Amino acid sequence: xxxxxxxxxxxxxxxxxxxxxxxxxxxxxxxxxxxxxxxxxxxxxxxxxxxxxxxxxxxxxxxxxxxxxxxxxxxxxxxxxxxxxxxxxxxxxxxxxxxxxxxxxxxxxxxxxx
Numbered sequence: 001x002x003x004x005x006x007x008x009x010x011x012x013x014x015x016x017x018x019x020x021x022x023x024x025x026x027x028x029x030x031x032x033x034x035x036x037x038x039x040x041x042x043x044x045x046x047x048x049x050x051x052x053x054x055x056x057x058x059x060x061x062x063x064x065x066x067x068x069x070x071x072x073x074x075x076x077x078x079x080x081x082x083x084x085x086x087x088x089x090x091x092x093x094x095x096x097x098x099x100x101x102x103x104x105x106x107x108x109x110x111x112x113x114x
Contacts, residue, residue, distance in 0.1 A: 009029065009059050010055065010062070011056045012052070012055055012056070012062075013035065013051055013052060013055045014061070014063050014064065015063075015064045015066070016063055017069065017070075018070070019070065019072070019073050021063075022034065022063060022073065025063055026088045026091055028061075029061040030059075030090060030114075031059060031061065031089055031110060031114050032061045032063060032087070032088040032089075033051075033054065033061070033062045033085060033087055033088075033106070033110065034063045034064075034086045034087075034088065035051050035064045035065065035083060035084075035085055036067050036077065036079045036082055036083065036084040036085070036086065037066060037067065037083050038066065038067050038068050039066065040068075041083060043083055043099065044082055044083045046100065047083055047100060047101065050101075050102075050103045050106065051064070053103060054103065054106050054107065054110070057107075058107065058110050058114075059110075059114060060087075060110045060114070067079060067082055077093075080098075081098055083099065083100065083101075084096065084097070084098050085097040085098075085101060085106065087109055087113055089114075095109055095112075097109065
């Protein structure tokens with residue numbers, strides 16, 4: 001995992017493979033953006049470079065959750081469509097965006113909750 005030396009925030013999205021990883025990351029970082037996606041999802045693929053840029057350019061920790069691999073985690077988080085972005089601050093979900101989003105929209109939400 002590549003991190004920013006000053007803030008210890010990962011500068012690349014973290015792909016998780018089990019539920020405990022998400023809980024741990026949400027607890028360990030102040031602002032977390034969780035990208036619930038699927039490999040077959042066109043809008044998810046189109047947003048991939050934006051998600052990568054957000055991880056690199058902001059103080060938010062970006063986590064990627066493949067809804068096909070972690071179906072129960074997606075269900076437990078109320079994901080009904082992909083892409084779904086869930087923003088956490090202080091360990092609590094604070095905002096959700098469903099569908100394709102612009103980089104500016106994502107950056108605005110992170111700024112609101114940072």
